[in-house]
Amino acid sequence: MKILAIETSCDDTAVAVLEITRGRFKILSNIISSQVKLHAKYGGVYPMLAKREHQRNLPIVLNKALRRAGFVNIKYQKGTSSFYETANTKKGPNIDLIAVTVGPGLEPCLWVGVNFANELAKKLNLPIIPINHVEAHLVANFVRSNFQFPISNFQKIFPAIGLVVSGGHTQLILMKNFGEYKILGETRDDAAGECFDKTARILGLGYPGGPAIAAEAARHKPKAISYKPSLPRPMIYHKNYDFSFSGLKTAVLYKVKGEGLKAKDKKYIQAMCWEIQQAIIDVLIYKTLKAANDFKVKSIILGGGVAANKELRKQFAEKIKKEIPDSLFLIPDSKFCTDNAVMIAAAAYLHFLEKKPKAKKEMKAEANLEIG
Structure with missing residues (x-):
């Protein structure tokens, strides 16, 4: 199974592709575009500026993540998340599931990722699983080579x-x-x-x-x-x-x-x-x-x-x-403590196994979403 995950809850634009084989994770790609330098002069994250940067960076980050994962080169129509392949096929990348952070976080930022994932899912005819950002931070602990599923190990x-x-x-x-x-x-x-x-x-x-x-x-x-x-x-x-x-x-x-x-x-x-x-x-x-x-x-x-x-x-x-x-x-490994999309993909896989929540066709952002 291959999962494409998107994370835009704050000031990091992140996309990852995770492959799961017999309960073991393999990170095919993990691309993060940080806005730290941009927000430094404000002493913190400026939500509307972060939203604008997510809109600009997300197609680029997705392209890099798919290419790093070994899929064909993807190009984007300017101003939208629509894409087409340069290969001699109209099929999309070999992805089984899309995962996206729906909350908690900065609402303008969350909506960028959610809307992007919704459109991507429609283009590829794939289900989406909504992920709680806080839960994903805890799940980041299971993204390690010596940890094997199924969930019975829990x-x-x-x-x-x-x-x-x-x-x-x-x-x-x-x-x-x-x-x-x-x-x-x-x-x-x-x-x-x-x-x-x-x-x-x-x-x-x-x-x-x-x-x-x-x-x-x-x-x-x-x-x-x-x-x-x-x-x-x-x-x-x-x-x-x-x-x-x-x-x-x-x-x-x-x-x-x-x-x-x-x-x-x-x-x-x-x-x-x-x-x-x-x-x-x-x-x-x-x-x-x-x-x-x-x-x-x-x-x-x-x-x-x-x-x-x-x-x-x-x-x-x-x-x-x-x-x-x-x-x-x-x-978690230090690189998985800060915001990333690998933890989003891992959480989606566990929910997929549990079949809760069920994979949905369209997501909504919830800035104050609580874990539970």
């Missing part, structure tokens, strides 16, 4: 606690089985990735904030500075599973303003970045392990762009090994 993994942590989401999810989810807690304000972006802006580090703060934190040498910044760990010991990171952002703002010229010192910035990163990691680990213990799960599964943070990955692994060593810890 009995070793579920029930699990899933943590999706990105620029738009910070959610703790009880995963009873694939497709059976309950949101235990989520951010009440800023997502963890959003907090990274905003605090990086305060420190003059630019966008995206997560990698910028991680890079400065890695350069921090505790003995090189006499003053150690101290920041709050918001809601860390609350009995619920919710998060809040806006207070952390505000604390950074007040400290930087209060320090004046000192806040511009390179060593101070490195120390502050280390403390920001550690504050976020402390909260994420504590809440996740609390949920894992409370619900006596078999696994802890991470996903989302922030899960690419090296220090977070290291500390999560160490803490789980120390406190709940019998639990399985799953975290």
Whole structure:
């Protein structure tokens, strides 16, 4: 089976072709066009600009993905997603199914991918499966060479606690089985990735904030500075599973303003970045392990762009090994933590096996779609 997947939920235009043979995944292509440089001057994603870029880039990215996957060269009529082949045949590429992200995400961006997929499905007479972006981030853990389906293998993994942590989401999810989810807690304000972006802006580090703060934190040498910044760990010991990171952002703002010229010192910035990163990691680990213990799960599964943070990955692994060593810890390869279409294709395959939802002929975007 070959699945063509499309992802346009935020500022990455992504298309992938995934081949599944006897339960094993083979990535035929994985093309991503990033808009990071374009949005950097705004300090974040500008939705209508992102939509315009998706409209411009999606046909190009699709063409590259199909060519990389070994299909014939595809050309596009200007201004539409219609295409024709340069080969001596009118048949489309050998695709069995189309998958597309329908939500959650930025609605103008989602509609670009959804409309494109709808038109493509009509041209190729193929079914479409709608994919939840948050679920796909968790499914990214199964895109690995040593993992084999069928779904019966999931009995070793579920029930699990899933943590999706990105620029738009910070959610703790009880995963009873694939497709059976309950949101235990989520951010009440800023997502963890959003907090990274905003605090990086305060420190003059630019966008995206997560990698910028991680890079400065890695350069921090505790003995090189006499003053150690101290920041709050918001809601860390609350009995619920919710998060809040806006207070952390505000604390950074007040400290930087209060320090004046000192806040511009390179060593101070490195120390502050280390403390920001550690504050976020402390909260994420504590809440996740609390949920894992409370619900006596078999696994802890991470996903989302922030899960690419090296220090977070290291500390999560160490803490789980120390406190709940019998639990399985799953975290995607770093390249599959950020938005990509491979995870969309993988989620579609699992839903296809489960036959829920049924493959549909036309999709709609849902910006506030919840997992479940």
